[in-house]
Amino acid sequence: MASPPPLPSSTSVLSSASSLADSLFQRSLDDLIKSVRSDPSSEPSIIARSLSEIRREIRSSDPLTKSIALQKLTYLSSLHFHSMSFAAFHTLELLPSPSPQTKRLAYLAASLSFHPSTTELLPLATHQLHKDLTSLSTSSSSSSFPFLPSLPLHLLSLASSADLSSHLAPDLVPLLSRSSPLQPKAVAATYRVLSLCPSTVPVLFKPLVDCLSSDNPLTVSAAVGAFCELSAPPNDPAPYLPLAPEIYRVLVNSRSNWTLIKALKIFSRLVPLEPRLGTRIVEPLSKFLRESQAKSLVLECIKTVVSCLPTHTEAMRLAIDKIKELLSSDDDPNLRYLGLQTLGMLAPGHLWALEESREVVAQSLTDPDRSICHEALRVMMAMTLQENSIESCTLLVRQAAKSDPEFANEILDSVLTSCSKDFYELVVDFDWYVSLLGEMARIVHCTKGDEISRQLVDIGLRVRDARPELVRVARELLIDPSLLGNHFLYNVLSAAAWISGEYVEFSKDPMELVEALLQPRTSLLPTSARAVYIQSVLKVLTFSCNSHIDESSSLVNDTVIARMLSLIEMTVGPLAESEEAEVEDRVRNLLGVVRLVANIKDLSGDKDKDGMIYEVVRVMDALFSDEMGPVSANAQKKVSVPEDLDLKDNLADLSEFISDNDAAMSRSNPSILFYPQSCNASEEVEVGPTSVAESTSLKEHRKRHGLYYLSTDKETTEPELTEDYPRVNETLPLSNGDTTRRVKVTKLRPTVVKLDEGEDLATSSSLSTKVEAMKDDPLSGAIKDVLLGKKGNGASSSFDASSSSQGKGKDKVKGKEIKSKKGEEGESKDRHKGRRKHKHRKEPAPPVSVAQETPVIQDFLL
């Protein structure tokens, strides 16, 4: 770093006219603020002008001019969000200033704007930081400015890089010592350095541990805070288990609520790893719960008990009482908010406690405070089980109808998410749930149409018993013209139309359905939804004709069919010229059938069972009577690729097989947005065999490459033979594994068809990678080395390099550990036992060293 430019004496000021003019007429920060405030409308131009001034002034050789410019720039950068990266070098230039004021300005500028990712010049600060950190020991400047080292500490904690941290770590050690007046600050900065640069652990960790037993309560507080941060997720808390005795001592002796809170936080992370710690801390915890006047400490005790001491009945009871106290504090919304938050933590272990407060929770849903509503909703969902799902969800949906748009949708979102979780596990009565879905869609502010429509179709596919009710709900949605104007509901309507068409056999009145599907306001729908509407009309028409011939329905007779035909022709006819390919395609199909049926009717006159109309209608009906099943997201993956198949091969040579007919077919492939795969798959299956016009070349291709086609056995397309439901999935050659399809059969609930759960696999794999990442965390590795890894454990070389004084100190800390270990040394059998036991008790894979820690705690504490 360049040495500071010489201070201007009065002569040098006079000799340099520009510098004098600069400093005489330079606007101060106050001037700048005043001018911005005087005319808020022209703020951008004033700031732009100031910035150009600053760019000039900051290059000045006069340090005062420079520092004022930097001060203004810092202000503009911090509160008006202008980048000050161009001034990084000038900031560095001012760091060594002998004036404490300028130095502080420069450090402030640096700590607000520097960051390793954006400041390339950061390494240039190393020397100056080193100098300022060690200024107390080099006496000269210490008398004039005893707070000097705190400036680089701030900078280190906000803007340091790993390199800078490792270079400066040794300078922190004297500041962490007992005599240092800046001990608390140094502790706080040490935490940041440690987490940035794990290789500094051998140098800094031991002094940091010593700070736990400092005489200065502020230092202890800062040190406990530092360990609280170090052990916080996503870090692995296991390496800090050996510190449990130290922290326990703090917990028992400290008088500061701040310190106690942090100590409790550390314990709440350690107890799950070593449950015996729980029995140890439960006593002081109960004392705090009973006696402490500090609400913050009581709150922390509640959290700790609820989250990691659920088996200690006495403490649990105390905590639950305290939670109820919080909930009932009517005059303090903060306490009610926190009460709800802690109440939610009681699920799922102590649902009875939640149930006891159900009324308070339900009432909180209507609170004017959004945060409280949030928590109440969370608690409500946490206590929703199969037994009370109807009650809870009905209440919530009713509440959503009364709430403001944002919260209403949050409620709907939680209800939809939790009810559909694990294949609708919460839902016992699907008739109820389906009508609830309908109710949700009708809520004025509802924007969750996509999810509602997905679930409607999904339930239709999975839950056979729910279909009659689904059709009823769909009808109600379809016949309401007011819903057609709401663009959030287009998908819901589209799903309703699909359901009405697909499960038309449950419909009470097909004519009414056709009228609803063709009502004038359907012109408001987007193309995709209209296509579904028209396709559904076709399905309804086919069904009606069929039941007319069978005389199976009293609702369908000649007049009804005639009315239906004329209505369709009249309303759909104009759409044949629609510019949307999807719509036009469906319309032409529909009109084709309508005219065919109408013509034959004219020709045959009476109901001739052997006549053409019978044939046509039967064929048409066969098209749609086939049932669709859900398709697993993993279905495709299960089809193994044959060895001789080259998927990357150019498909151009297939063109010879594709006749015009095929091309037309593929063009008209219906794509129903909410369930594309299943629709396409089954439609193709059915169209294939019934299509008279199948080209011979395609047949040939099918024969040769039959493996890649979905099975088209006549038998399976016959509806009465498809008992084994779902069919679509089974047609896939390799997906019929009994292991993958789990049909949960309960007495009360209707069967919900489940396929394999791809999502579950995904989450478990991501979980294991997370665990992996935790194990690889370099910081915890380094700390483990220092705390545990002394003998023969292949302690890292960085540890060996550390000074001998640390080794001694560590021995002091772990004196008893060594004693206790002596007995075990060599008895590998015992150790193995311990490890195995540990593994049984603990969840995922604590590293080997954890097993060795167990005796440490045992001896010390238990």
Place this chain on the structure above:
Amino acid sequence: MIRAVMVISTQGKPRLLKFYEFQPPEKQQEIVRYVYGALSERPENVSNFVDADSVFGQGTRLVYKHMATLYIVFAFDSSENELAMLDLIQVFVQTLDKCFKNVCELDVIFNFNKLHTILDEMILGGQVIETNSDQILKHVDDIARIEKSSSTTSLVPKSISARFGR
């Protein structure tokens, strides 16, 4: 840890910003806008906590205090206790009050550097280092005294400009 300390006027203007995890200026502006939006729509006499997951990440929260024309906001994560944070805001306000004798928005506007000095005596790198407002004030006063005594001797141009100012 404490993720950020913000003082924002009821007009949405930032008056003091300190982020304990680096945020580039554009992101800072976005955060201020979000926080102001979240706070300004809250009615009076409700709780002082707001979820901040969308800005500061999972499990983070804002605690704020509405005083006259200012919102004083701390953002913190699960390593801090909610009520302790509320107390800390109180300490901060008390310190400002003692420092400026009934603090008002103008004090905050015109004392950019002093505010940072006060904050730095209370929080370092997101860790609380002092919670006693008298002690904080004492440190701040000491610093001011030292800076004053050294600036009068060494800075000639300032004395010139001061004379011109008279």
